[in-house]
Amino acid sequence: MRKFFLSAAIVAATALSAVETDACTNVLVTPGASADGSSLVSYAADSHALYGELYYRPAAVYPNGTMLDIYEWDTGKFLGSIPQVAVTYQTVGNMNEHQLIITETTYGGRPELSGANGIMDYGSLIYIALQRAKTAREAIDVIVELANTYGYCSSGESFSIADPNEVWIMELIGKGEGEKGIVWVARRVPDGYICAHANQARIDRFPLDDPENCIYSEDVISFAREKGFFKGEDSEFSFCRTYAPYNFSGLRGCEARVWSAFNILTGGKFVFEDGNGNLVEKDAYDYIDFAMGYNPDNQMPLFVKAEGVTVKNVADVMRDHFEGTPMDMTTDIGAGGNALPYRWRPMDFEYEGKTYVNERAIATQQTGFWLVGQSRGWLPDVIGGILWFGTDDAATSYLTPVYTSILDVPESFREGNGSILEYSPTSAFWMTNRVANACYKMYNIMAADVRSRIDEFENATLAEIPSIDEKAMELYEIYEKNGPKKYARNSDNKVSVPFEEVRKYLTEYTITTAQDIFSDWCELEVYLLLKYMDGNVKGQNPDGSWITNGHSDRIPGSITNPGYTEKWKQAVVEDHGDVLEVKEPLP
Incomplete structure (x- = not known):
């Protein structure tokens, strides 16, 4: 989603913009860095106006002459139409039936390069590429062809593109008013490494003669020279410093999130190859001045080594609030009386100039x-493809497995089941919002209850996936011997797909699991209300039942009042202590 932009005056003062729109975070894990050989990509689609639902498009075939209407993902605005291809692949959210993953973060970049010079927005590039590509390299080709053929109308974007074998980061930006197409570069994440991006372009200098691991537009450097953005030797060219120059916003609001993800997944040690190919190890805190926006010259590496990274590890990174770092939001007075690790927008505030x-x-x-x-x-x-999917604030919501070969989607994630302006009691987005907003009032007391439920569900589900895979493989092997192997078209332009029994089994598992945890979350919200109503905490027995007063099972026997943090008490006393202090009357 979109990044917040800076006015010239605020850039000069190296402060965050007072106008914040939307922002996202991606973490990329190669097979060699993961615990089981998976490619992993995380994505938080962060927006104050985006409704959480699961986009589902079955595979289809189309007659010649079919046109595809293009609507801007952010706004729903109709942009135009392009010719549809003969065959499209099934897509489930940000994955397709071939296990291809595409996600994004918007870095914006030079504002003069943004403009409505075409009909392809960044969201359309993602979801059309998923329908047309089988591999990461194919997806890069599709994105480039679409943007250059039909024009690109969004601002600068970073894409995460992964398949079972390769993981890539691709960055692109338009050419500005009057020029169609994009300049871009894509780098393969070395196996055994991880990468991340969070609304700031990150590809610095890149190899010009290694097409196996780095590809780019022919004019990515010459266009920058033509526009006066760059004057050095080709070998000195930096994509991010040229097309999205660093400022305080890009570091503190964006690169800090990358730093935190790297810090967590590497145990605080950044191991990477320097510009000369030498393996270097540095402490994460060697880059804290860069992450905090104070030293843009102390640039973090694009890739760092990692090992043994699991789905759960990546999911928990997405729940990070900078805990234990200088940017930890629970430790200052802005956290209120219950250590809230959030700050309501805007992204900055002014006080006394x-x-x-x-x-x-x-x-x-x-x-x-x-x-x-x-x-x-x-x-x-x-x-093989699983989309671990959730809605709303990652810190108080669950991820549930969605196999990418499913024939239907869970009702709690179904498109059209509610909207950002329409409440639905059967929508996961609205229920996870209810739980999150309940926790915000007493976060340090309530969030732990929610997190324990999340961990219990996710750990149990991850543990059962191998048995689900095993059963699916049994059905697969039966169908491999006896079933049809090719797509068949019907009169409705839909296709019947091989391995129908496998897909039915995985659909049933996906829907049952998603709906069961949704029901649990409905019960959790009621539990939170009962336990924490009015700032109290009702006591429970070891078996989870309520402690009663011994006379009636309708009257609690244990109610405590946790109060506020010491930091909050100190601030209140300093602000108003002369009025609030308890003073016994003189005898």
């Missing part, structure tokens, strides 16, 4: 949906 930051962590209140895409190359595509 100075501008201050409202921190932007990975976990945030305005998430529409979030996910961890998992591509597993040792399994056939019909079984």
Whole structure:
């Protein structure tokens, strides 16, 4: 989603913009860095106006002459039409039936390069590429062809593109008013490494003669020279510094999230190759001045080594609030009396002529949906792709597995089941919002209850996936011997797909699991109301039942009042203590 932009005056003062729109976070994990050989990509689609639902498009075939209408993802605005291809692949959210994953973050970049010079917005590039490409490299080709053929009308974007074997980061930007097409560069994340991006372009200098691992538009450097953005040697060219120059916003509001993800997944040690190919190890805190926006010259590496990274590890990174770092939002008075790790927007505030930051962590209140895409190359595509999907604030919501070969979607995630302006009691987005907003009032007391439920569900579900895969493989092997192997078209331009029994089984598992945890969350919201009503905490027995007064099972026997943090008490006393102090009357 979109990044917040800076006015010239605020850039000069190196402060965050007072106008904040939307922002996202991606973490990319190669097979060699993951615990089981999966490619993993996480995505939080963060927006104050985005509704969390699961986009589902079955595979289809189309007659010659069919046109595809293009609507801008952010606004729903009709942009135009392009010719449809003969065959499209099934897509489930940000994955397709071939285990291809595509996600994004918007970095904006030079404002003079944004403009309505075409009909392809960044969201359309994602979802059309998923319908037309099988591999990451094919997806890059599709994105480039679409943007250059029909024009690009969004601002600068970073894309995460992964398949079971490769993980890529691609960055692009338009050419400005009057010029159609994009300049771009894509780099393959070395196996055994991780990458991340969070609304700031990150590809710095890149190899010009390594097409196996780095590809780019022919004019990515010459266009910058033509526009006066760059004057050095080709070998000195930096994509991010040229097309999205660093400022305080890009570092503190964006690169800080990348730093935090790297810090967590590497245990605080950044191991990477320097510009000369030498392996270097640095402490994460060697880059804290860069992450906090104070030293743009101390640039973090694009890739760092990691090992043993699991789906759960990545999911929990998406729940980070900078805990334990200098940017930890629970430790200052802005956290209120219950250590709330959030700051309501805007992204900054002014006081007595100075501008201050409202921190932007990975976990945030305005998430529409979030996910961890998992591509597993040792399994056939019909079984291997899992989209771990959730809605709203990652810190108080669950991820549930959605196999990418499903024939239907869970009702709680179904498109059209509610909207950002229409409440639905059967929508996961609205129920996770209810739980999150309940926690915001007493976060340090209530959030732990929610997190324990999340961990219990996710750990149990991850543990049962191998048995689900095993059963699916049994059905796959039966169908492999006896079933049809090719797509067949019917009169409604839909296709019947091989391995129908496999897909039915995985659909049933996906829907049952998603609906069961949704029901649990409905019960959780009621539990939170009962336990924490009016700032109290009702006591419970070891078996979870309520402690009663011994005379009636309708009257609690234990009610405590947790009160506020010491930081809050100190602030209240300093602000109003002379009035609030308890003073016994003189004798």
